[in-house]
Each structure stands twice: as structure tokens, then as C-alpha cells.
Amino acid sequence: MAKDGQKKTCGQVMGEWKEFFWNPRTHEFMGRTASSWGLILLFYLVFYIFLAGMFVLTMYVMLLTLDDYKPTYQDRLATPGMMIRPKGKALEITYNIHDTESWDMYVKALDAFLAPYNNSEQAMNNKDCPQDTYFIQEDAGEIRNNPKRSCQFNRTALKECSGENDPYYGYQAGQPCVLIKLNRVIGLMPGSLEQPPYVSCGVKKEEKDSSLINSLSYYPSNGTFNLMYFPYYGKLAQVNYSQPLVAVKFQNVTFNTDINIECKINSGALVSPTSERDKFAGRVSFKLRIDND
Ligand SMILES: *[C@@H]1O[C@H](CO)[C@@H](O)[C@H](O)[C@H]1NC(C)=O
Ligand SMILES: *[C@@H]1O[C@H](CO)[C@@H](O)[C@H](O)[C@H]1NC(C)=O
Numbered sequence: 001m002a003k004d005g006q007k008k009t010c011g012q013v014m015g016e017w018k019e020f021f022w023n024p025r026t027h028e029f030m031g032r033t034a035s036s037w038g039l040i041l042l043f044y045l046v047f048y049i050f051l052a053g054m055f056v057l058t059m060y061v062m063l064l065t066l067d068d069y070k071p072t073y074q075d076r077l078a079t080p081g082m083m084i085r086p087k088g089k090a091l092e093i094t095y096n097i098h099d100t101e102s103w104d105m106y107v108k109a110l111d112a113f114l115a116p117y118n119n120s121e122q123a124m125n126n127k128d129c130p131q132d133t134y135f136i137q138e139d140a141g142e143i144r145n146n147p148k149r150s151c152q153f154n155r156t157a158l159k160e161c162s163g164e165n166d167p168y169y170g171y172q173a174g175q176p177c178v179l180i181k182l183n184r185v186i187g188l189m190p191g192s193l194e195q196p197p198y199v200s201c202g203v204k205k206e207e208k209d210s211s212l213i214n215s216l217s218y219y220p221s222n223g224t225f226n227l228m229y230f231p232y233y234g235k236l237a238q239v240n241y242s243q244p245l246v247a248v249k250f251q252n253v254t255f256n257t258d259i260n261i262e263c264k265i266n267s268g269a270l271v272s273p274t275s276e277r278d279k280f281a282g283r284v285s286f287k288l289r290i291d292n293d
């Protein structure tokens with residue numbers, strides 16, 4: 001309030017402030033009359049109610065477009081990710097045949113992972129579907145066909161890698177089993193009726209020394225994912241879905257050597273990606289080292 005260097009006494013300044021706060025002559029409170037204040041408050045009230053209304057309306061319209069059963073927008077991966085079990089830290093399976101402690105955790109991990117695949121569990125939860133054909137359960141327009149059944153994937157289909165006859169999955173003999181699973185992608189129908197999708201594994205491209213792994217066995221035979229496990233309709237629609245698995249048994253690997261292995265999915269519809277965008281799309285790499293001394 002002190003302009004142009006004008007000096008005012010402390011009392012004057014206080015007086016001016018007091019008057020600004022409440023002016024008894026004009027009946028102004030902080031420079032405005034009661035009706036002026038009333039209009040301002042009314043304006044802001046209406047303004048904020050309007051904003052809140054806009055927010056609620058937008059939210060409501062957005063939620064109307066959502067479907068509980070499938071994502072409205074899906075960054076549809078042409079090639080789903082793949083993962084191995086057991087997966088040690090950093091996708092490594094390294095152990096010493098003679099050191100039970102070093103492979104026991106892999107066996108335990110497989111036991112736990114495969115428990116829901118026990119035949120009895122599968123028979124209880126899932127359907128014995130016709131094989132080699134997609135298991136289609138579309139909704140009839142707005143009428144939901146939910147919940148949808150899922151097909152049985154019996155543990156015994158993994159034969160040597162099922163843990164049935166060999167409770168150590170070959171680890172104690174230096175012939176370990178590794179399970180490959182395909183990540184769930186809603187609506188994906190890989191392969192074709194002529195050629196179901198199948199898994200193949202080998203040493204990584206850079207190394208190309210296939211003598212390091214010699215022979216592999218795949219279970220189910222040919223490393224195929226049966227078509228009956230596709231398409232997947234989502235967690236809410238297909239409550240009991242069991243992801244299909246392929247087991248790879250390394251029958252005769254070179255010991256005491258790091259081997260970098262890559263497994264990939266082969267399927268007409270799934271073009272093997274060259275992009276680095278997703279290293280796990282359609283393939284998975286891991287290190288295998290079995291020591292034997
Ligand atoms: C699955 O079967 C194995 C034997 O084959 C058994 O030890 C295990 O307890 C079963 N798990 C479940 C969850 O039924
Ligand atoms: C799974 O196992 C159960 C019980 O042993 C059997 O009835 C069923 O046919 C099997 N399903 C498949 C798909 O092999």
C-alpha cells in the first residue's frame with residue numbers, strides 16, 4: 001500500500017487494512033458487497049457441479065464400453081510369449097548331478113507346477129474334448145455362453161517328464177526335463193487344422209554347435225500344442241483353463257559346458273518375429289549347464 005516511497009505510520013496502515021477487511025460505510029467485506037460475494041460463490045458452485053457432472057458422465061460412458069469378459073483394446077501380440085519351468089533366476093538351469101541339493105529345487109518346482117495337471121484334478125475340473133480341432137464356444141450375440149469349459153491337459157501326456165515313473169524328472173541322471181508354456185492370449189488360434197503349433201528347441205543361433213545337445217525328446221509327441229486348447233476366452237469366462245505344456249527332455253547333453261538353448265513355437269499363423277521388440281515373443285532362451293564331477 002505504500003506507493004512512491006510515501007511513508008505511512010503503522011497506525012494508518014493498520015487502519016487501511018481494517019477498512020479493507022470490513023468497510024462499515026459501504027458494507028464491503030474484503031472489497032466486495034454481500035451480493036457480489038454471493039454471485040461469485042454461486043458461480044463457482046455451478047462451475048464445479050458442472051465439472052463433476054462432466055467427469056461422472058465421461059466415466060459412465062467409458063465403463064459402458066468395457067466388457068467384463070474380454071479386453072476392449074488388446075495390444076494383440078501376433079506371437080505370444082513363452083516361458084520355461086522350472087525357471088531358476090535369470091532363466092538358468094545349472095546344477096551338479098552329484099549334488100542333490102543343487103537340483104532338488106528344480107524337482108520341487110516341477111512337482112508344484114504340475115500338481116494341478118494331475119489326471120484326477122483335470123478329470124474333476126475340465127472336459128475331455130475332441131482332439132485336434134479348435135474348441136470354439138462363442139457367445140450367441142448378447143447372450144453369454146459363460147462359464148466356458150476348458151479341455152483336460154493330463155499330466156500323463158508328458159510321459160517321461162510327467163514325474164509319474166521318474167519322480168526326479170531326469171535331473172539325477174543328467175537328462176533333465178524342461179517344460180515350455182505358451183502365455184495366454186485371448187482369442188488366439190495358432191496353427192491350422194493341418195499343422196498344429198509345435199515347439200522346437202536347439203542351441204542358440206550364435207553357437208550352432210548342435211552336438212552340445214545331441215538328441216531331444218518332446219512330449220506330447222512332436223512337441224505339439226493340441227488345437228483343442230485354443231482359443232482362450234479369458235480368466236473370467238474360462239475359470240478352470242489349464243495352459244497346455246510341452247516337455248523337452250535333454251537326452252544326451254555335453255556336461256560341464258554352458259549351453260545356450262532357444263525354444264521357439266512354429267506355427268503358420270505365428271510368424272517368427274525378427275524385431276527386438278519382445279524377446280519372448282514366440283521364443284524363449286535359457287542357459288543349461290550340467291556339471292558332472
Ligand atoms: C498329484 O499326483 C501326485 C502323484 O502322482 C501326488 O503326489 C500329488 O499329491 C497329487 N497332487 C494333487 C494336488 O492332487
Ligand atoms: C485324462 O485322464 C482322465 C483320467 O485318467 C481320463 O479319463 C481322460 O480321458 C484323460 N483326458 C485326456 C484328454 O487324455
Ligand SMILES: *[C@@H]1O[C@H](CO)[C@@H](O)[C@H](O)[C@H]1NC(C)=O
Nearest residue numbers: 124125126147148149150240
Ligand atoms: C471348474 O471346476 C469345478 C470343480 O473344481 C467345477 O465344479 C466347475 O464346474 C468347473 N467349471 C467349468 C466351467 O468347467
Ligand SMILES: *[C@@H]1O[C@H](CO)[C@@H](O)[C@H](O)[C@H]1NC(C)=O
Nearest residue numbers: 132196198220221222223224
Ligand atoms: C509327428 O510328426 C510326424 C511327421 O511330421 C507325423 O507323421 C506324425 O503323425 C506326428 N505325430 C503326431 C502324434 O502328431
Ligand SMILES: *[C@@H]1O[C@H](CO)[C@@H](O)[C@H](O)[C@H]1NC(C)=O
Nearest residue numbers: 211212214215251252253254
Ligand atoms: C551321446 O552323444 C555322443 C556324442 O556327443 C555319442 O557319442 C553318444 O553315443 C550319445 N549317447 C547316446 C546314449 O545317444
